[in-house]
Amino acid sequence: MIDNAIKNPKQADIVILGLPYYGTCGVSAPHAYKSFVKSFNSLSSFNFKTKEDAFDKYVIANPKPIKNYQTMESKIKSMYKGQQFIFIGGEHLVALAAIKALKPKRVLIFDAHADFFDKYSGKKESYATVTRRISELVDEVYLAGVRDLTEEEYSALKKSNVELISISEVQKIPKGDLYISIDLDVLDPSHCPDVSTPVPLGITMQDLVNALKTACLNNNVIGIDICELTCDRPGLSSTNASGLVMNYLWARR
Numbered sequence: 001m002i003d004n005a006i007k008n009p010k011q012a013d014i015v016i017l018g019l020p021y022y023g024t025c026g027v028s029a030p031h032a033y034k035s036f037v038k039s040f041n042s043l044s045s046f047n048f049k050t051k052e053d054a055f056d057k058y059v060i061a062n063p064k065p066i067k068n069y070q071t072m073e074s075k076i077k078s079m080y081k082g083q084q085f086i087f088i089g090g091e092h093l094v095a096l097a098a099i100k101a102l103k104p105k106r107v108l109i110f111d112a113h114a115d116f117f118d119k120y121s122g123k124k125e126s127y128a129t130v131t132r133r134i135s136e137l138v139d140e141v142y143l144a145g146v147r148d149l150t151e152e153e154y155s156a157l158k159k160s161n162v163e164l165i166s167i168s169e170v171q172k173i174p175k176g177d178l179y180i181s182i183d184l185d186v187l188d189p190s191h192c193p194d195v196s197t198p199v200p201l202g203i204t205m206q207d208l209v210n211a212l213k214t215a216c217l218n219n220n221v222i223g224i225d226i227c228e229l230t231c232d233r234p235g236l237s238s239t240n241a242s243g244l245v246m247n248y249l250w251a252r253r
């Protein structure tokens with residue numbers, strides 16, 4: 001139960017932190033983070049296959065969610081004492097604030113969209129420009145699961161440090177430190193309907209969990225975000241988002 005965990009994020013090994021900001025994607029104040037916490041608390045942290053408990057070795061805090069995008073980066077920085085973060089969005093733009101704060105050199109993004117516009121609705125920082133802004137900050141970006149992109153985005157991608165890969169190619173990523181960003185719309189809408197821009201013919205939860213496990217096995221994962229959960233109440237989407245986090249905790253030991 002993350003509700004039972006210690007409340008001081010500076011004392012934790014892993015911090016699950018809500019970043020429920022939806023400023024550029026037009027979704028109005030959903031209770032997605034609360035739904036996530038509720039669904040997460042209903043899952044057992046004990047993995048009977050490995051006989052390990054996700055919460056035994058690592059203390060998980062549940063600090064106050066950060067809703068304000070402008071202060072997100074500085075608040076994450078002030079909290080950071082070498083612990084690992086699992087951020088729960090919020091629209092995908094919150095990944096940019098997290099990456100600005102943690103400064104990873106390599107990023108793996110799971111997303112149905114390229115999010116590679118230079119500007120969207122007049123904004124440089126938006127859920128639809130986030131991968132482009134991330135690519136300007138880091139050395140390498142691996143983008144997996146994309147099935148919706150424009151010609152403009154495709155030409156810009158080809159000139160960038162972003163490599164478009166399939167889910168099965170996650171195993172080919174060169175080993176090293178890695179930050180992982182998951183836009184839940186990479187999943188098929190039948191697995192996660194509550195996202196702001198669903199795209200048909202996505203991957204399954206099993207595909208995503210397998211890819212996540214592979215990434216954890218081959219790399220030193222320094223942080224992860226799970227974005228675009230937009231549900232108002234607990235259900236399929238928050239359950240699968242929680243399942244991803246639990247499987248990630250089991251995979252990273």
Ligand SMILES: [Mn+2]
Pocket residue numbers: 092111113115127130183
């Ligand atoms: Mn996205």
